[in-house]
Every structure is written in structure tokens, then in C-alpha cells.
Amino acid sequence: MLRYLLRRLIISVPTLIGITLITFLISHLLPADLVLINLGDRAAQNRELVRGFRERWGLDRPLGIQYVVYLGSLVRGNLGTSISTHRPVLTELALSLPATIELATLSTIVAFIIGIGLGILAAIRRDSWIDWLARTVSIVGVAVPTFWFAILLVSIVYFHLGWAPPPGRLTVGLAPPERITGMYLVDSLLHGRVDLFLDALHHFVLPVIVLATVGVGYVTRITRASMLQALQQDYIRTAQAKGLGQLVIVLRHALRNALIPILTVGGTLYAQLLSGTVLTETIFSWPGLGRYAFSSAASLDFPAVMGVALFVGVFYLMINLLVDMLYALVNPRIRYG
Amino acid sequence: MERRALLRPGHGGRNAGTIIGILVLGVWFVGAIAAPLAPYGLDEQHLEEAFHPPSIRHPFGTDDLGRDVFTRVLFGGRYTLSLALTVVVLAGVLGMLTGMVAGYFGGWADELLMRATEIVMAFPSIILAMAIVVALGSGLANAGLAMLLVWWPPYARLARGETLVVRRMEYVEASLAIGQTDAGILLRAILPNILSNMVVLATIDLGSAVVTAAGLSFLGLGATPPTPEWGAMVSAGRELLTQWWVAAFPGLAIFLTVLGFNFLGDGIRDLLDPRGRRRS
Numbered sequence: 001m002l003r004y005l006l007r008r009l010i011i012s013v014p015t016l017i018g019i020t021l022i023t024f025l026i027s028h029l030l031p032a033d034l035v036l037i038n039l040g041d042r043a044a045q046n047r048e049l050v051r052g053f054r055e056r057w058g059l060d061r062p063l064g065i066q067y068v069v070y071l072g073s074l075v076r077g078n079l080g081t082s083i084s085t086h087r088p089v090l091t092e093l094a095l096s097l098p099a100t101i102e103l104a105t106l107s108t109i110v111a112f113i114i115g116i117g118l119g120i121l122a123a124i125r126r127d128s129w130i131d132w133l134a135r136t137v138s139i140v141g142v143a144v145p146t147f148w149f150a151i152l153l154v155s156i157v158y159f160h161l162g163w164a165p166p167p168g169r170l171t172v173g174l175a176p177p178e179r180i181t182g183m184y185l186v187d188s189l190l191h192g193r194v195d196l197f198l199d200a201l202h203h204f205v206l207p208v209i210v211l212a213t214v215g216v217g218y219v220t221r222i223t224r225a226s227m228l229q230a231l232q233q234d235y236i237r238t239a240q241a242k243g244l245g246q247l248v249i250v251l252r253h254a255l256r257n258a259l260i261p262i263l264t265v266g267g268t269l270y271a272q273l274l275s276g277t278v279l280t281e282t283i284f285s286w287p288g289l290g291r292y293a294f295s296s297a298a299s300l301d302f303p304a305v306m307g308v309a310l311f312v313g314v315f316y317l318m319i320n321l322l323v324d325m326l327y328a329l330v331n332p333r334i335r336y337g
Numbered sequence: 338m339e340r341r342a343l344l345r346p347g348h349g350g351r352n353a354g355t356i357i358g359i360l361v362l363g364v365w366f367v368g369a370i371a372a373p374l375a376p377y378g379l380d381e382q383h384l385e386e387a388f389h390p391p392s393i394r395h396p397f398g399t400d401d402l403g404r405d406v407f408t409r410v411l412f413g414g415r416y417t418l419s420l421a422l423t424v425v426v427l428a429g430v431l432g433m434l435t436g437m438v439a440g441y442f443g444g445w446a447d448e449l450l451m452r453a454t455e456i457v458m459a460f461p462s463i464i465l466a467m468a469i470v471v472a473l474g475s476g477l478a479n480a481g482l483a484m485l486l487v488w489w490p491p492y493a494r495l496a497r498g499e500t501l502v503v504r505r506m507e508y509v510e511a512s513l514a515i516g517q518t519d520a521g522i523l524l525r526a527i528l529p530n531i532l533s534n535m536v537v538l539a540t541i542d543l544g545s546a547v548v549t550a551a552g553l554s555f556l557g558l559g560a561t562p563p564t565p566e567w568g569a570m571v572s573a574g575r576e577l578l579t580q581w582w583v584a585a586f587p588g589l590a591i592f593l594t595v596l597g598f599n600f601l602g603d604g605i606r607d608l609l610d611p612r613g614r615r616r617s
Contacts, residue, residue: 015456018456018459019456019460022460023468026469026472142599143595145588145595148571151571151574151575152581152585155584156581159579275461275464278467297464298467309461312460312461316459
């Protein structure tokens with residue numbers, strides 16, 4: 001297992017280097033004028049200022065050297081300095097990550113609970129009304145454009161019905177809990193502030209509904225399909241023959257065998273949500289990774305964009321690895337040597 | 338728009354879905370073509386009728402400039418649908434050729450092309466697309482180019498896998514024996530055999546392409562106002578919480594189109610892919 005893990009980690013290094021190379025080339029070869037975008041029209045007229053800017057950010061050196069310099073500092077854990085805020089990219093990522101982690105984790109949990117439940121019920125009561133519901137949910141869930149759904153929810157649930165708070169992480173005027181993890185739900189509990197916890201939780205409702213809806217679509221679909229397959233196997237008949245209860249058969253015998261494709265889809269889903277959902281975060285004024293990525297890309301802040309890309313790449317690799325490890329846990333026949 | 342990498346196992350065998358899909362898509366395609374016949378012009382403004390809620394005269398209401406939202410949604414299909422179709426067709430061809438070359442020649446060509454594919458797939462596609470559009474300047478063509486650059490890898494992977502299988506077939510060996518060139522074998526023996534699976538993938542993919550194209554415009558990176566692209570229209574109506582119809586109807590158009598493509602994709606897969614037919 002340990003050897004397998006090490007090998008997987010080593011294989012992932014070229015992929016990560018590839019990611020940095022692509023971002024680097026895009027940010028340097030495309031015909032956008034970094035100087036103009038970051039200094040503005042007036043300052044870009046001033047030759048002194050422009051030269052200072054190019055020297056300050058190393059833009060006057062050959063491309064290859066710039067890349068090597070970037071990689072060199074990367075190895076030392078330095079992701080570079082953001083051009084637009086002049087702060088270390090790592091610090092900025094650390095600020096925007098907790099909001100995304102909280103949102104992605106909650107949405108994935110909700111999607112898993114509803115999706116697996118609905119998928120199982122649909123599979124054991126095939127062609128019943130619940131199967132019909134599950135199929136509708138899975139078709140609609142994967143087709144609904146998140147940004148449109150989010151706007152509708154804000155308009156109906158917040159504006160017209162007043163059942164949900166406006167976009168944001170906390171009610172305006174409330175001070176966020178003192179930073180420990182940066183995740184409001186966790187920090188408020190650690191400080192014993194139940195009022196803050198409830199307020200933050202209330203703000204999660206709409207964005208979690210939006211993100212979980214997509215997830216429920218995928219999880220329901222895959223759960224239903226793989227449960228149907230598992231329920232047809234001989235071992236299910238054997239289990240029934242020896243008189244096991246329905247619940248034990250479904251959960252212990254069928255679900256456990258159906259779990260691998262569900263884990264695969266779930267892992268991809270979680271990785272996608274963790275990489276920041278640009279549209280949902282924008283609409284709900286959620287200061288997460290997606291919004292950071294968008295604003296950095298919009299100002300051509302290439303160290304920041306590269307930082308985000310690298311983080312997201314690492315997420316994907318880590319979650320794929322985690323899912324592979326879970327396979328072995330779920331199905332003892334899978335062993336990594 | 339981030340949901341593309343997920344699998345889409347179908348329920349299979351339901352012709353009703355395919356027919357619904359074709360009908361829904363038919364409405365949008367015909368609507369997009371016949372849009373000039375609508376009672377109002379694309380940019381026809383009636384300021385005195387601004388923000389009219391849906392009524393018989395304006396089935397989808399009017400926007401801030403008193404333009405008929407229904408007319409604009411019909412025109413919008415031209416931009417969104419053609420962008421999605423162009424990206425998927427070009428990415429499909431590009432990916433297919435890459436995968437065929439990699440699978441057929443093997444060796445270092447395969448190694449190189451597949452590593453490149455993996456890196457692009459590992460890359461956060463929306464962030465890459467955003468960076469490209471920002472650098473090139475926003476606009477429909479640039480949004481399409483950015484999508485194309487991140488869209489081809491799944492096709493390359495599929496085509497490579499299929500080519501590896503087809504390459505070992507006797508008819509390929511026979512073609513080689515009668516002195517057929519590599520290009521000839523790729524085009525005449527391999528391409529026809531892998532095409533149906535590529536078409537299935539492309540149809541299922543169209544829904545994601547529509548959402549991504551609209552999403553880029555929503556962020557202001559694709560089509561920009563006054564172009565009546567669906568995503569841009571949703572974005573324009575975003576802050577109008579009272580005048581919900583301005584954003585709701587273009588969004589509904591996106592939603593129904595994606596549903597249509599998903600239904601159609603499942604249907605075509607059942608038709609072309611014998612493995613899918615047995616599934617429940």
C-alpha cells in the first residue's frame with residue numbers, strides 16, 4: 001500500500017509541472033498587455049513606470065528564465081506574489097480556500113445522502129412512483145444551469161418569500177468568528193458562538209441547494225444503475241434464500257457491491273466543487289476559490305491564476321488517490337501492491 | 338459547466354425521451370432560424386413598455402429597454418446553439434485525429450500525445466478558458482476558441498482506445514498487405530469503425546457545451562450585450578429581482594436545450610452502442 005502510494009505521488013509530479021507550464025505559456029504568450037491592464041492607460045504612457053513594472057515582475061527577462069525562476073520558488077513553497085494585490089499568492093489562497101471547502105463539503109454530503117437514498121429506493125421499488133421521481137431528479141439535476149437556478153432561488157426564496165438571507169456568508173454587521181480554520185461553521189463552534197453558527201448555517205442553505213441539486217442528479221443516477229445491477233447478482237438470491245432481512249440484503253450485500261461507481265462519481269463531484277464553482281460563488285457573493293480565480297483571471301494576475309490551477313490540480317490528484325484507497329476498503333478483493 | 342467530467346450512465350431504451358429531445362431541440366432550432374418572423378425586431382425598443390410582465394402581447398415580457406424577451410430568446414438560440422455545435426464538432430474532429438494518430442502509430446507519438454491529453458484534462462478547464470478569453474479579449478469567437486482548447490481531450494482518449502482495438506483487426510492487416518498507406522488505413526479502415534462512438538460522445542457532450550458557452554457569456558467573457566445570447570441575457574436580468582422574467586426565460590431556454598441534448602444523446606447511444614442496449 002505504501003509503495004503504491006509513493007508511486008502514485010511520483011507519477012503525479014510531471015502532471016503538476018505540465019499544469020504550471022500551460023498556465024505559464026498562456027499567461028506569457030497570449031497577446032494581452034499585462035502592463036496596460038495592471039497600470040492603466042495613463043501610467044502605461046510613462047516609460048519610466050512601465051520599465052519599473054517590467055523589472056519589478058521580471059517581465060524583461062527571457063521566457064525560459066522566468067519559468068525557471070517560478071519553478072525554483074515553487075519548490076521552496078513560494079507560489080509567487082499576486083500582481084494586483086502585492087500579497088503572496090499562498091496567503092490569498094489560504095484566505096479564499098476555507099469558504100470553498102465548507103461549501104463544497106456540505107453540498108457533497110447533502111448530495112450523497114439524498115442521492116444514495118433516492119437511488120436505493122428507486123432500485124428496489126423499480127417502476128414505482130419513487131423510481132419515477134428518482135429518474136426525473138437525475139435528468140433535471142444534471143441539466144439545470146447552475147447560474148440560472150441560483151438566480152431563480154435568490155429571486156424567489158430570498159426576495160419574494162423572505163425565507164432565506166441575502167447572498168453572503170453572514171448577516172451584514174455581524175463580525176465573523178475569530179479566525180482559527182477560516183471556516184465559519186467550525187470557528188463559531190470552537191468559540192462557542194451558537195448564534196454565529198446558526199446565522200452562517202442559514203446563509204449556506206441556498207448555495208448548498210444549488211450545488212447539491214447537480215450532485216443529487218449524478219449520485220441518484222449512478223446509485224440507481226449500479227444498485228439495479230447488484231440486485232440481480234447470485235449472491236443476493238443466496239442471501240434471500242438464507243432468510244436475511246430486506247434491510248441487511250440491500251445495505252450490506254447490494255449497496256456495498258454497488259459502492260465503487262458511486263464513490264468514483266462522488267469523488268469527481270467533490271473535486272469539482274472544491275476547485276471552486278465560479279458561477280455559484282459569484283452569485284452568492286461567496287469569497288471562495290472560484291471567485292478568486294475569476295477575479296485573478298480578469299486582471300491577468302498570472303501568479304494568482306497559476307496558484308489556483310496548481311491547487312486545483314493537487315485537489316484532483318489527492319481525491320483520485322483517496323477514492324482509489326476507498327476502493328480497497330469497500331472491496332477487499334482490490335489490493336494495491 | 339464544471340460537470341462535464343462526470344459519467345453519464347443512461348437508463349436506456351426509452352424512445353419517448355429521444356422523441357421529447359428531438360421535439361424540444363426542433364423548437365429551438367426552428368425558432369432560431371425563423372426568429373426574424375417574430376412580431377418584434379431584435380433590437381426594437383419601446384421604452385414606454387419597459388419591464389412589461391408576460392402577457393399575450395409579450396409572452397416572455399419585456400426588458401429594461403422595452404424589447405420583447407420572446408423575440409430575443411428566439412434570436413439567442415442562434416448564438417448559443419451555433420457556438421456549442423461549432424466547439425463540439427471542431428473539438429471532436431481535433432480530438433479524434435489526435436487519438437487515432439496516437440493509437441495507430443503507438444510509440445513515442447502515443448506517449449507524447451497522451452501525456453498532453455492528460456495534462457489538459459487535469460487542468461481546471463473553466464479557469465483555463467477564463468484565462469484565455471481574458472487574454473484574447475471577450476467575444477463569441479474567443480470564447481469558442483478557449484472552449485475548443487479544453488474540450489478535445491475526452492475525444493482523443495476515446496478515439497485512441499477504439500483505434501487500439503480496430504488496429505488489430507484482420508482487415509487492417511489486409512489493407513497493409515495490399516500496400517495501403519498509413520493515411521489511407523486511418524481514413525478508410527479505422528475512421529468508419531470508430532465514428533459511431535464519437536458521434537454518441539459528441540451528442541451527449543452538446544448539453545455541457547451549451548451550459549459552458551452560456552456560462553462564459555454570463556460571466557461577461559463570451560457574447561456581450563446587446564447580443565441576445567442566452568447566458569448574457571440571464572446575466573443582464575440578474576439584478577432584476579422584481580422583473581424575474583428577464584432572466585427566467587433565457588435560462589429556461591438553456592435548461593430545455595440541455596435536457597433535449599441529454600435525451601437525444603441517451604437515445605443515440607442506445608441506437609448505436611449495442612453494449613448500452615442491454616442495460617436497464
